[in-house]
Amino acid sequence: MHVHVFVSATIVQLFVVHLTTVFGSCSAPSPHVVNSNQIPDYYWKEYIGIIPQDAVEGGTDAVGNPTYVGQAYIQKYELLPGFITIGCKTLTTVAYALELTPNENVKILCARDKRKFEWVPTKKEDLHMLIGRHFVVGGSEVGKTLYIGRVHYENRIIVGKFFNSVPLVNYGLAIPYQGKPVNFNSFEVLTYNVSKYGDETIPVPCIDVRSQ
Numbered sequence: 001m002h003v004h005v006f007v008s009a010t011i012v013q014l015f016v017v018h019l020t021t022v023f024g025s026c027s028a029p030s031p032h033v034v035n036s037n038q039i040p041d042y043y044w045k046e047y048i049g050i051i052p053q054d055a056v057e058g059g060t061d062a063v064g065n066p067t068y069v070g071q072a073y074i075q076k077y078e079l080l081p082g083f084i085t086i087g088c089k090t091l092t093t094v095a096y097a098l099e100l101t102p103n104e105n106v107k108i109l110c111a112r113d114k115r116k117f118e119w120v121p122t123k124k125e126d127l128h129m130l131i132g133r134h135f136v137v138g139g140s141e142v143g144k145t146l147y148i149g150r151v152h153y154e155n156r157i158i159v160g161k162f163f164n165s166v167p168l169v170n171y172g173l174a175i176p177y178q179g180k181p182v183n184f185n186s187f188e189v190l191t192y193n194v195s196k197y198g199d200e201t202i203p204v205p206c207i208d209v210r211s212q
């Protein structure tokens with residue numbers, strides 16, 4: 001009787017140890033205690049043709065309205081950042097010698113505190129000097145990370161993409177313009193500073209729909 005209980009208990013213990021081994025470990029362990037204030041608090045929301053209140057403005061369209069930073073997964077072209085125009089379901093971006101305007105798998109960049117973003121002027125050859133800045137990751141192409149930039153061009157501000165790895169960094173910023181990519185050596189980089197404005201809570205704007 002005692003032996004039986006002992007054996008059962010041992011089996012249960014072995015089972016628990018086994019479960020812990022299976023579920024309590026992974027191939028890339030991480031410290032699970034982190035200061036969450038140090039994690040950039042931006043996110044990509046599903047874009048369904050409506051601009052969310054927390055969407056991040058990037059540029060301007062032909063009539064001076066804001067455009068928004070977006071991203072789309074396109075089969076064969078990977079994950080490309082670009083811009084979203086109010087009233088359009090599409091994202092406008094570039095790949096190779098083409099302007100692309102996908103209307104599927106489009107996401108829009110949003111953030112809890114948009115004041116933490118900063119568009120920092122630079123040149124492609126000076127990117128490495130922006131030490132300590134977090135570049136907002138826009139996607140990837142040919143297996144390399146793409147970042148987000150913009151330029152003032154033809155009376156507009158146009159959002160595009162750039163690489164920050166040699167030799168692709170030499171393309172500079174590529175923006176979609178009139179059906180084709182146009183490249184720039186000088187542009188502004190979209191950065192995010194977790195420390196800016198500390199962790200103040202942002203009052204959520206309250207819109208009373210009854211009065212409209």
Ligand SMILES: *[C@@H]1O[C@H](CO)[C@@H](O)[C@H](O)[C@H]1NC(C)=O
Nearest residue numbers: 131132133193194195196197
């Ligand atoms: C980020 O913001 C903090 C607080 O305003 C500032 O001290 C720091 O210099 C900023 N970092 C960069 C890289 O601009």
